[in-house]
Amino acid sequence: MEGRPNWLGDVLAGREPAETAAGRYEESRLTGLVEVSVPFEDGTATLGTHLTTSADRDAALERIRAAVGRASTARFRDAPAVPAAEREDVADVVEACVTADLRVLSLLSAPTGLRMAGPEFDPFYAHSGGYGYAWFRDDSEIARFLLHAGRRLDVGRGAWHAQSARRYVETQRDDGTWPHRVWPADGSLAPGWANARLEAGDDVAYQADQTGSVAAFLADYLPDAPADLREPLVETLTAAVDGLDDSLAADGRPVVCQNAWENMDGRFTHTAAAFLHGYSAAVTATALPDAVRDHARAQAARVYDALDDLWVGDHYALRERPDDSVDDRVDSATFALAGAHRSYHAAVGVDDRRLNRLIEHVDTAVDALRRGTDAVTGLIRFEGDDWRCREQAGEKVWTVSTGGAASACVELAELLETVEDSRAEALTVRARALLDPMLPGGPLSTAGGYLPEQLFDDGTPDSARPLGWSHAIRLATVAALVDRDALG
Numbered sequence: 001m002e003g004r005p006n007w008l009g010d011v012l013a014g015r016e017p018a019e020t021a022a023g024r025y026e027e028s029r030l031t032g033l034v035e036v037s038v039p040f041e042d043g044t045a046t047l048g049t050h051l052t053t054s055a056d057r058d059a060a061l062e063r064i065r066a067a068v069g070r071a072s073t074a075r076f077r078d079a080p081a082v083p084a085a086e087r088e089d090v091a092d093v094v095e096a097c098v099t100a101d102l103r104v105l106s107l108l109s110a111p112t113g114l115r116m117a118g119p120e121f122d123p124f125y126a127h128s129g130g131y132g133y134a135w136f137r138d139d140s141e142i143a144r145f146l147l148h149a150g151r152r153l154d155v156g157r158g159a160w161h162a163q164s165a166r167r168y169v170e171t172q173r174d175d176g177t178w179p180h181r182v183w184p185a186d187g188s189l190a191p192g193w194a195n196a197r198l199e200a201g202d203d204v205a206y207q208a209d210q211t212g213s214v215a216a217f218l219a220d221y222l223p224d225a226p227a228d229l230r231e232p233l234v235e236t237l238t239a240a241v242d243g244l245d246d247s248l249a250a251d252g253r254p255v256v257c258q259n260a261w262e263n264m265d266g267r268f269t270h271t272a273a274a275f276l277h278g279y280s281a282a283v284t285a286t287a288l289p290d291a292v293r294d295h296a297r298a299q300a301a302r303v304y305d306a307l308d309d310l311w312v313g314d315h316y317a318l319r320e321r322p323d324d325s326v327d328d329r330v331d332s333a334t335f336a337l338a339g340a341h342r343s344y345h346a347a348v349g350v351d352d353r354r355l356n357r358l359i360e361h362v363d364t365a366v367d368a369l370r371r372g373t374d375a376v377t378g379l380i381r382f383e384g385d386d387w388r389c390r391e392q393a394g395e396k397v398w399t400v401s402t403g404g405a406a407s408a409c410v411e412l413a414e415l416l417e418t419v420e421d422s423r424a425e426a427l428t429v430r431a432r433a434l435l436d437p438m439l440p441g442g443p444l445s446t447a448g449g450y451l452p453e454q455l456f457d458d459g460t461p462d463s464a465r466p467l468g469w470s471h472a473i474r475l476a477t478v479a480a481l482v483d484r485d486a487l488g
Helices: 007-012 018-024 057-071 090-107 136-153 158-171 209-224 227-246 269-283 290-310 332-347 352-369 399-418 424-438 468-483
Strands: 265-268 370-372 377-379
Touching: 090 136, 090 468, 136 158, 136 209, 136 468, 158 209, 158 227, 209 227, 209 269, 227 269, 227 290, 265 269, 269 290, 269 332, 290 332, 332 352, 332 399, 352 370, 352 399, 352 424, 377 399, 377 424, 399 424, 399 468, 424 468
Parallel strands: none
Antiparallel strands: 370 377
């Protein structure tokens, strides 16, 4: 075996494996160390391994899947990957998604209830800051989507919601905000690059949208919370409103900070949407003191009005740059405006002018971000996104962007229905079309029904797979379409 790289020796010695250093990082190779989390049910679990001298990795993996599938319990069996065009029963689609999505979110959850973003695809941090952490944006968005899906499909998971809420209470900082990211195992602070509020100085490295997202979930969940959790949640939400206030400028928009994609600074439309959602949800949380709700209503109205500053003709801009110039690129993160305005409508009310702008924004953004090839179809993250494109000529498709667009169309359709606007039907149809490639058997889904974070134009998945955030969006959107009798 002379001259063959020693993976195990390299790893144990703390060195980067030779083949990785030689530029072969992207190959599907195992190190000498394997860590596995095996779920137990009724005291039993199934773990399959297969040692082979064959170079045909796909054939070996297929033999493992077949063996495990025969032995697994129904709960952990792979969701059927039946192409959407071949399905005859909507119930099959729902079962496939619910099975896969809940399984993914369960497997990504630590015993604390906090969820890692996705399996660690980059163990040597060559291309990212790591995925094995809990971001409060992702985690609380997952929690909120689960909450909404559960109310429609009656899938339960009440213990999950309570566990999430307890962790958010425990991890909130003294100033009412949440940090960049934590270790899922115990909620302790993890390494990060957006903890400016924990450090001295006025650094803009803070993702203010995360506090808005947590507040939106907690306010939405508060009526369903067990009795012993309600008082802590009221205290946490009251502090969260104060934390949002600290990052809201005099003009009604959040101050310069870091964006959700963690690659820019500025005053982002998405951050403003998160603030609008957090404040609005607090208004409708009747368990909160009247003074807190009245203040949240006033703040929500300020953000609502200030969003006009970011309107650029047919869509909302990505951001205002730190130098005060407007970055008018289309950004899929701005699909969060739909859910935020739905919440604002329940709290205060959305006027016709804003409804028209929201519809135009969603239409413009979907058309601008759509990318299709022979192998893949979906939406890119934002215009000009060049992250890890390699030899590819354009931006990659992201499942969270595609799912976010589908979800936004449904949320906006439901908002329009409250004012008896006939345009709701067309948005529902568009939501179903956007969701289709994300369904099990579709081009954005793996054979087991898993959603990778990104895909290249040739259909090759990239980065974390599965990504928990995308699965939660898929589950909630499927539930909403079922509720509207629009999935078939």
